[in-house]
Amino acid sequence: MTSQGATTANRDRAEAGAESYPTVFAAVARMEKAAEKFADEISFLFLRNVTIEGIDVYLKYHLFNAGIRPRIEIGGYGTMNQDVLSPDGPLARGDPDVIVLALDPYEADPSCGLPGWKSERLRAELESLFELLATRTRATVAIHTFIAPTYRELGLIVDPHGGDLTSQIAALNSFVIDYVRQHAPRFCLLDWDRYVRMLGVDAAMDQRGRYLWGAPFRRPFLALYAQQLSRVACALKGRAKKCLVLDCDNTLWGGVIGEDGIDGIQLDPAQYPGKVFSAFQASVLHLFERGVLIALCSKNNEADVFEVLDRHAGSRLKRSHLVAWRINWDDKVSNLMALAEELNLGLDSFVFVDDNPVECGLIRELLPQVSVLEVPAKLHELPQLLFRDGLFDTLQLTDEDRSRARLYQGETQRKGVRAAFADIDEYLRSLETVALIQEVRHQDISRVAQLTQKTNQFNLTTRRYADPEIRAFAERPDCAVYSLTARDRFGTLGLVGVMIVTLAERVGRVDTLLLSCRALGRRLEDVMVVNCLRDFAASHPVDHWEAEYIATKRNEQVANYWPRLGFSPIASSDGRTSYRRIATAAFEAPPSHVTVEKE
Amino acid sequence: MHTEGVDERVRGVLSALLNLPLDRVPLDGSREALEEWDSLKHMHLVLALEEEFGIEFDDDEVSSLATVGDLARAIEKKRAAAGGR
Numbered sequence A: 001m002t003s004q005g006a007t008t009a010n011r012d013r014a015e016a017g018a019e020s021y022p023t024v025f026a027a028v029a030r031m032e033k034a035a036e037k038f039a040d041e042i043s044f045l046f047l048r049n050v051t052i053e054g055i056d057v058y059l060k061y062h063l064f065n066a067g068i069r070p071r072i073e074i075g076g077y078g079t080m081n082q083d084v085l086s087p088d089g090p091l092a093r094g095d096p097d098v099i100v101l102a103l104d105p106y107e108a109d110p111s112c113g114l115p116g117w118k119s120e121r122l123r124a125e126l127e128s129l130f131e132l133l134a135t136r137t138r139a140t141v142a143i144h145t146f147i148a149p150t151y152r153e154l155g156l157i158v159d160p161h162g163g164d165l166t167s168q169i170a171a172l173n174s175f176v177i178d179y180v181r182q183h184a185p186r187f188c189l190l191d192w193d194r195y196v197r198m199l200g201v202d203a204a205m206d207q208r209g210r211y212l213w214g215a216p217f218r219r220p221f222l223a224l225y226a227q228q229l230s231r232v233a234c235a236l237k238g239r240a241k242k243c244l245v246l247d248c249d250n251t252l253w254g255g256v257i258g259e260d261g262i263d264g265i266q267l268d269p270a271q272y273p274g275k276v277f278s279a280f281q282a283s284v285l286h287l288f289e290r291g292v293l294i295a296l297c298s299k300n301n302e303a304d305v306f307e308v309l310d311r312h313a314g315s316r317l318k319r320s321h322l323v324a325w326r327i328n329w330d331d332k333v334s335n336l337m338a339l340a341e342e343l344n345l346g347l348d349s350f351v352f353v354d355d356n357p358v359e360c361g362l363i364r365e366l367l368p369q370v371s372v373l374e375v376p377a378k379l380h381e382l383p384q385l386l387f388r389d390g391l392f393d394t395l396q397l398t399d400e401d402r403s404r405a406r407l408y409q410g411e412t413q414r415k416g417v418r419a420a421f422a423d424i425d426e427y428l429r430s431l432e433t434v435a436l437i438q439e440v441r442h443q444d445i446s447r448v449a450q451l452t453q454k455t456n457q458f459n460l461t462t463r464r465y466a467d468p469e470i471r472a473f474a475e476r477p478d479c480a481v482y483s484l485t486a487r488d489r490f491g492t493l494g495l496v497g498v499m500i501v502t503l504a505e506r507v508g509r510v511d512t513l514l515l516s517c518r519a520l521g522r523r524l525e526d527v528m529v530v531n532c533l534r535d536f537a538a539s540h541p542v543d544h545w546e547a548e549y550i551a552t553k554r555n556e557q558v559a560n561y562w563p564r565l566g567f568s569p570i571a572s573s574d575g576r577t578s579y580r581r582i583a584t585a586a587f588e589a590p591p592s593h594v595t596v597e598k599e
Numbered sequence B: 001m002h003t004e005g006v007d008e009r010v011r012g013v014l015s016a017l018l019n020l021p022l023d024r025v026p027l028d029g030s031r032e033a034l035e036e037w038d039s040l041k042h043m044h045l046v047l048a049l050e051e052e053f054g055i056e057f058d059d060d061e062v063s064s065l066a067t068v069g070d071l072a073r074a075i076e077k078k079r080a081a082a083g084g085r
Helices: A003-018 A021-035 A055-065 A080-085 A120-136 A165-183 A192-199 A207-213 A219-236 A274-289 A302-311 A332-343 A357-366 A379-388 A404-418 A424-431 A442-454 A467-475 A524-539 B003-018 B039-053 B059-064 B068-081
Strands: A040-048 A068-077 A098-102 A140-144 A187-190 A243-246 A293-298 A322-327 A350-354 A371-374 A433-439 A479-488 A491-504 A507-515 A544-550 A568-573 A576-582 A594-598
Touching: A021 A055, A021 B003, A021 B039, A040 A055, A040 A080, A040 A219, A055 A068, A055 A219, A068 A080, A068 A219, A080 A120, A098 A219, A120 A140, A120 A165, A140 A165, A140 A219, A165 A187, A187 A219, A192 A219, A207 B039, A207 B059, A243 A274, A243 A332, A274 A293, A274 A379, A293 A332, A293 A404, A302 A322, A322 A332, A322 A404, A332 A350, A332 A357, A332 A404, A350 A357, A350 A379, A357 A371, A404 A491, A433 A524, A442 A467, A442 A479, A442 A491, A442 A507, A467 A479, A479 A524, A491 A524, A507 A524, A524 A594, B003 B039, B003 B068, B039 B068
Parallel strands: A040 A068, A040 A098, A098 A140, A140 A187, A243 A293, A243 A350, A293 A322, A350 A371, A433 A594, A507 A544
Antiparallel strands: A433 A479, A479 A491, A491 A507, A544 A576, A568 A576
């Protein structure tokens, strides 16, 4: 997050709760100027047959607070297909990152709601619109459930054949949900029907607006819808947090283990307040399953904490869920910095939870990059706390996500071993690293896109790509997308490297070169560059290589990467340096401690 | 009755919504005269005024009220009927 975004967020957070339109409107106007400097931009195109205007203000509000500058275009009323197909339509003019469909079934199908109406025809229309968007655009498509009617036209009767409106809308919704299930992350779900349940129908829906202006949604609905869309944008921009750092006493359980002892703390799933902490631990396990790394940072005796995790019957969180911990009496600022270093993660990917307002305040003050969540004064709100702000939201779970904790635990073992070796070369040889380098396979496209979105440190150009763009690169004959998957004697590191090379007029250009932070320090990058360029030159006519370094706040460690490989600088401006190298000049042999496999 | 207050507040809301200086939205300013005041802005205006004054316009009024002054008078009438807050 940019610092402007962060500070504005703090100032305006208080106003977000009220979300009265004029206040949000004024806050957005105030932030507009600072937002021009945001590095991250995202474009939305709404295709709709309802009046949705006003949502742009809420969307800007949430995205400005996240340090992202949105461009928002709202297509014509009821002209979804034309907007997609017309050569001078909004789709042809722009190339949106996110297409948002907002469809009122009563407008889309004039017989919707009449006796005997069946949703099949609308379903077929939706399906062809979805397919059109999938083939004509590279955008992430946000589709939605339809809102179940709050009245029953049959009164008390349940239609034995499911011909009633409620059943038909429900069938339509299962189709939509199923479609997202099969097409994520290209398609994602905005659950309108759930928003109405959350807000209540009177707060969400506006009957007068529907008949007067074709505007069926009240502002609280638009505000919530915009907030959820902003989460989609944050997920696409790689803002998802990666590590959850938890305090222990009065956060993971009630009471103080050092004083109350293992039998005195409150963690009984059958009794308040233990019930609340037990439910909170269940939330933590959900995040663990989503690939979030779980760590502890608390002022306790380490043995006391592990006694609870290992032996307390009510503790759902176990030692095996943890990737790292700092349980000591040092200050938490130093401990969080040490955790970031151990895990090779930026502090901006940390979420810290503590019940102590002083600790929370200290972290907010001294490590503003960390997202801080304080245990709520209303304890019953604790179990939902981790999901409230969508901090960990991604659009899809990859296999990497599911096994991430195991991958990092392997890293902890590796670090233990490193200490035992006299020099680094001996250590690297002992790891017995094997690198598999191949052109990206269909099933790896999401992981490759995810790496371009999330990798900050070893990333020469920091170009963020979504799945469709990676697929487009891979399909171009003048272009190659390479992946590097590594393993060693401690286990697999997974798919950790990406290189994209394009060709124009006999110049091979390195569009992207990145390596996940957990694979750093074994010169896998050199192995990758040498092998990929050799492979590319074997199938493409190349006289020269060109490469770039684009400086960001986080990638300084690779500023001098290209000269090391024999590239010479040819131009430099605005933190952007271009390099060139003759293709026939041989590369220095890549390090011998890595064995290379090719498919 | 706070006649002046209501007039000024209505003009304030309209000037913010249309992004026009206050002197461009006089009391006799109308939907016809101000091209920025389109039907979409009118919808936002109606909702903003209802929020600002805690009132609800009748369905017919929503489309018939066409000048700043009309809006202010209608708001005053509603507030008087509700006990003149």
